[in-house]
Amino acid sequence: MNSLIVIWQPTCYVICSSIKAVSEQTQQLQALKRLLELDGYECHQDDKTPLLIKSNAHQLVVGTYPGLLDEKADNFQYPLRDNYQGEKDIHPVNDYFLDRNLPGAYQELKRHF
Secondary structure (H helix, E strand, O other): OOOOOOOOHHHHHHHHOOOOOHHHHHHHOHHHHHHHHHOOOEEEOOOOOOEEEEEOOEEEEEEEEOOOOOOOOOOOOOHHHHHHOOOOEEEEEEHHHHHHOHHHHHHHHHOOO
């Protein structure tokens, strides 16, 4: 009897300890970017940054992380924090929360400005 093992995608991130590539995070953040631009924020995306939000003198880098991870955990490591090493504010967004509650994710980001 053959058996088939299916691993739910977020579980794989927990097992493999990996965050999605910047290009995948950029895709996940498209709807959020459009909302922010409608509200007057200047948004940029590139190979290094899933989403950079600018308003006046403040800049915020936004990326996503898998829904099963806890960003408040002591051992939570986020690659964008390493890339920018304190030169910009970094805000990781739970991808499950972003997918299921876009207005909530939008309001959460607006609190930073």
